[in-house]
Amino acid sequence: MKLFLIGILVTASVAGLFFMQQGPNAPDTQATFRMALSSEPPTLDWSLATDNVSMRVIENLMEGLVSFDKDLKPQPAIATHWQVSEEGLRYTFYLRKDVYWSDGRALRAADFEYAWKRLLNPETASEYAYFLYDLKNATEYNGGKIDDPSKVGVKALDQHTLQVDLKKKAVYFPAMTTFVGTFPQREDLITRFANRWTEPEHLVTLGPFQLKEWQHEYRLTLTANPHYYEGRPPLDRIIFYLVEEETTALTLYETGGLDRVSLPPIAIPSYQDHPDYHHVPFLRGYYYGFNHQAPPFNNAKIRRAFSMAIDRSELPQILKGGEIAAGSWIPEGMFAHNAKIGLNFNPEKAKQLLAEAGYADPSKLPEITLSFNTDPTNRLIAQNIQAQWKKNLGIDIQLDNLEWKVYLKQLQTETPQIFRLGWGADYPDPDNFMNLFTGTSGNNYTGWANPSYDDLISEAASESLPEKRLALYDRAQRILTEEDAAIMPLFFASQNLLVNPKFEGMMLNAMDILPLKHLRPISHKGGDS
């Protein structure tokens, strides 16, 4: 029947050609901000969203217990404050009493309890359920080992108090409640509208904007929420257009159709002196991993030699996007970043290490292949690294590129000798980056496991004194990138943007979180209440 209905659309659609809507360049008396999204948001259900595009929209529709300030420091949002028990296992969040959903109903602590349990419910099948695995019994409930959600460590004590019990001390926990998956939800509406609850006619939110229109595959329109607890935002409207091609977005910006775009790499050098240009660091690392399970990279000396034979400063020069060359792993802009850590470029020492490993003659090494997923930037980097190893070590390596999903499958089943991967921050804490390479991490494709490293990461996660925590992460980073050279960090990424100077208050940050509630047109300053 649905196929038949689609057939009927054949006729109807041609007729629709002449009834298209008013254009974007029509005079607009409202304070409207227009920007591009790189694809259709896969979902606006914040229990299921995993991608940056969906998050970008949700972050302007909703808020959680805690939000980040411009320096990515957690600050109270819906929670006015919170208390931590002496042993660090119980958090009690106290909620504001003036927060209302867009249908007029007051927010309740039970809305958080419902949302968190829904995230962990196996039937929801949320990919980011592990964000709440620090809660007592969360992993067991999500994994189906217990059926009773009341055993999960989250409980609404009354209308405005939420109690959270953790299974282990996690000093970063308040920062995790900035994540969209922890935002409150309305059980009544989700039960009533099922999969359709995120459509504009049903979606009820409590953030600075509300969803007015969602024309799938094309655009979303958000309008100011007059009931927002911080007051109505200065912007009347945000329009997100779905523009996948970066050069098309740039053309639209240049012709006045958009107010903010990300620059495609090829265009960055031409715009670096442009008054609208902004360069912002990004909490995203790019690294090459070694397969430790097979020769030759089961030998730390060889891994160190390969890492030391790379002059990482060449990479920002060829990529031209303001990347930060790095031999360490915790990115710039994050607590415990230490640029002094990492193996420095030293080709002589690298050759010596190879000789010590029994390969004074590099031609005796087995054939080595560097694998990456198909992408022009990845290829450019791989070719540079290939040339540097040839020049500095006299080693010929082969390059192998694969389509993304095929590449991921190969990482899981037949890990290449050297492989490319990246990691972007889920929350701005070093635990998110360093946990990646523990022996039990599912994202550690290297096959490397070092109990000392694992102990340091575990200890750092529960250490509340910043100085001690810093020292623990320094030590762990030295093991990861110098002593064991388990991976070879290359650089930290950056964002390159154009923003219409007619707007002020754009909050640019290293997490690429984009709250637009403080944004205002410069000629429109009297808009908020």
Place this chain on the structure above:
Amino acid sequence: MNLSFLIRRLLTTLPVLWLVASLTFVIMHLVPGGPFDREKKLPPEIQANIDAKYHLDLSLGEQYLFYMKGLLRGDLGPSYKYIGRDVSDVIADSLPVSMQLGAAALLIALVLGLGAGLSAAANSSSRFNHLSLFAATAGISIPNFVLGAFLILVFSHQLKWLPPALWEDSRSIILPAITLGLAPAAYIARLSRSSLMEAAAQDYVRTARAKGLSEMRILFVHVLKNALTPIITIIGPLTAALVTGSFVVEFIFSVPGMGKFFITAVTNRDYPLIMGVTLVYALLIIIANLVVDLLYTLVDPRVQLE
């Protein structure tokens, strides 16, 4: 019109669609990688929950039967990428846009192609003939991403006459429709020129001339009608291809059509969406070919539908 022919043809549609669905199902599962493989690997508990939700924990044979049962009910299943949306919703949202764009491109292709073909055939030894032949060859050879970028540069950047992208008003359709329609126009021009010239050399045309009919009447009444058969033959699959969208053109001009799903559904391993767009495409090809067969009887009375 032969009703039994129509019924027979419509009945043969079902096994064709079943074959297309089965082959697509097998081929897409042969490709390595799964829909929920991510850069950030999922914990096993979460992977198990997702597999159970989308029935990916069943054997491949069971998944096939599950899908086919749904298909018999007209249910194309949920998209794995666009969570909470059925594949039929995704297609219903995007196919009308592709059809609008495809219809406009087809119109351009037919008007320009037939016009150029007719002019060239009518002036077979003139400079115009050579010029149109050159233009048609160039039209086929220029990739549409080059043509699209060129049109944006001239008409949006320089002249500022037309929007460079988006799908806001009736002006938005012009550049993508030209980009999409020019190559088929060139193809139709070449085909119609040679077909018209072949028909013009037939004895009945000489007879018509001997009877003193005007050249215009000979061209439009005697030559064109008899030269249409090969053109109609290609219009069927061409229509199906144009109205289901073009990845490149939709990408360049940010058109919210269905064409992109032929690529992105595969790269995302969105199995139900791959099946959905393939079946819609197959269905449209079948319908277009049926219409072509019916049109044959109109232009050539010798053709009998049996």
